[in-house]
Amino acid sequence: MTDIIDKLQADLSEGRFLHSLGVAETARDLALRFGCDPEKAYLAGLLHDCATKYSNTEMLALALSEGLCDRDAVIDNPTAEFHAPLGAVVAKNEFGITDGEILNAIALHQTGDVPMTRLEIIVGLADAIEPSRKADKINAIREIAKTDLTRAYLEKCKLYMTNIISAGNPLDPKRVEVYNYILTLKQGFKP
Ligand SMILES: [Fe+2]
Ligand SMILES: [Fe+2]
Incomplete structure (x- = not known):
């Protein structure tokens, strides 16, 4: 584990490294609270943003080589678009x-997917509520996460979609799909 942390610290900016440590520790806490493997949660949280060591140009080249986009695709922000799925590639x-459970949790930390495992939900939630995230709305989600994993993740989905829409950015349909799926989990199904 020390080797991984040392390499990550060398690879990432200081801010991103501290965020990654925060996500790792938050994910481990959530795993212990909600019955998931704490070591897998810690590792997935630690490495979730590991692909951000690459520049936008490198990220786009990697996305092309991994078949995540076409050569003629117009991608405004390759890091925002691809760092989660490429994180799984870099982690491997x-x-x-x-x-595979850790790699999937890294790949899905940004938008989620349908269906989602508990580990995937935990890492996606930890990314939003780790200690360095400061906002009243995040505090509210942090509170919910003390008792209700699914509702906390649902609130994260709502907040992120609202922020994306408010900023005038296009909304990935996957986010809507995931929101609807998590809503059904709230109605009785459990991940
Ligand atoms: Fe990320
Ligand atoms: Fe992150």
Whole structure:
């Protein structure tokens, strides 16, 4: 684990590294609270943003080589668009992570997917509520996360969609799909 942390610290900006440590610790706490593997949660949280070591140009080249987009695609912000799925690629190729559950949790930390595992929900939520995130609305989600994982994740989905719409940015349909799916989990199904 020390090797992974040292490499991550060397790879990432200081801010991103501290955020990653916060996500790792928050994910481990959530895993202990909601019955999930704390070590997997810690590792997925630690590495969730590991692909951000690459520049936009490198990220786009990597996305092309991994078949995540076409050569003629117009991508305004390759880091925002691809760092989550490419995080799984980097975690595997450069950090030696082979556990598919951890790699999926990294790949899905930004938009989520349908269906989602508990580990995936935990890492996606930890990304939003780790200690360095400061906002009243985040505090409210942090409170909910003390007792209700699914509702906390639902509130994260709502907040992020609202922020994206308020900023005038296009909303990935996947986010709507995930929101509707989490809503059904709230109505009785459990991940
Ligand atoms: Fe991220
Ligand atoms: Fe993050």
